[in-house]
Amino acid sequence: MKKKFILGVSILALAIPTFVTADSNIRIWMKGNLIKSDVAPYIYQERTMVPLRVISENLGKEVTWDGAKRSVNIKDEKGNEFSLIIGGKFMEDISANVDRKIELDAPALIKDDRTFVPLRAIAEAFGERVDWDKDKRVVVIGEGYDTNKIKEEKTRDLQEKKEVLDPLGLDYLYNKDMAGKSDEEKVNYERTMRAQESKVFKGYKNGDVEGCLAWFSFAKAGQFFEPEQNKNPFLNPKKDGLGIGLTKRGEAMSGYEKTEGEDYYKRDCMGLASGPCVAGLEHFDYYINYDGTFSYFRLPLHYHDTPERMIKQIKEEISKAKKIRFIKANKKDMENLLKTLDADYDQAYKNILD
Structure with a gap:
């Protein structure tokens, strides 16, 4: 019964x-x-x-x-x-x-x-x-x-x-008050926080630390294409450096500013990449959710299509973003990964608020 x-x-x-x-x-x-x-x-x-x-x-x-x-x-x-x-x-x-x-x-x-x-x-x-x-x-x-x-x-x-927040000083990743704000307010806050000097890692910005933490968290979640990269997140960065980029809010999705029907990014998106060549690149882009997680998506490395279809595909990939929780990373591991960062990125952070 x-x-x-x-x-x-x-x-x-x-x-x-x-x-x-x-x-x-x-x-x-x-x-x-x-x-x-x-x-x-x-x-x-x-x-x-x-x-x-x-x-x-x-x-x-x-x-x-x-x-x-x-x-x-x-x-x-x-x-x-x-x-x-x-x-x-x-x-x-x-x-x-x-x-x-x-x-x-x-x-x-x-x-x-x-x-x-x-x-x-x-x-x-x-x-x-x-x-x-x-x-x-x-x-x-x-x-x-x-x-x-x-x-x-x-x-x-x-x-x-x-306990999770204190070791790395990235308290803003857990600022729930920002979760309900507009995209513009989130972006302004993120840019300000990422551009600040790290209180834990001398000579680096919060954004550099955040990017490395996202890299470790991505590996811990087993999301890299190569299984070995998930087991050893230093595999590519040791050889080729870790590149961190920033796609800013308001940037054209297709790259063709004057194309009819152009669309623009609504949030800043951090992009991480490392690999021996473009074909073997491990990469992803993400935005933070203010609850200790970030949502990631992967865009194609090359487009062979019209700007309109390119925009459509980018929007679809962002809409399917998956959540990953930031882990509590070891400070020494963070220091080692920070040392592999591409030098050009430091300059990008100096101009982040321009």
Whole structure:
């Protein structure tokens, strides 16, 4: 027999105002504890969207992804099994001797390479109580919710964050007040902070330190083309130097300023590159999110197309940017990587505010 699903008394409050985003501090409480997730809940069409894999696995369920069908399958040891298709309006209960469709009040979506479903679906499919604590900004799943523990957890999170910030002096990467600002305000702030002298690494700018930290973080996340580069981020820089560039806000995407329909970059984008030749170049561009992460994208090294199609491709790549968290890098490693920086970049920073 299937469990009866239970909705929290304030289920209607789950339609949080639409200005809340994944960059906000929404957390997930499940059956007595806050759970860790590499992606945060967010709001879509006035519905709270939660990461399906994180919640399912914390409930003891197995999740599999079929890339060809763009579908997700969830099952547990009791024989319960559900299936849904990205963009679909239903979650199907495909357990033995069961033929049931659960209507979703918002479609399943992919964000930051993770599948998200509306919170109500967790209640209806898994038989769990769900609720929303608007004061603490916590999604609640199951019983045993303790507001006092939320306070303790928040204090601990701040302490852990301070430990990450202090060694490199890049506190601006965690300035949540900037997350909701306009692109212009973000750019002005970033340029100012990046142009300042590093308080930790004498003779370098904050931007130099930030770029090296992004390089290490990229390798730690295993995102370089070459597996060996992910294991040893010094591999190319030792031989060829680490180049850091800056694509400024307002710069033409195609490089043809007078082309009809020209479009321009909305944010400054830091670009990192190293390699023995253009064909073997390891590279990526990124912008910061002010929550300790950056979003990266890769643009083609050469374009063989019209300016219009070039602009379209650039915009598509930026729109698909993926998030990576800045790591807590070793100071000595940072110093060694800083020494490989191309000399031309220092001059670029001196003129960054021009």
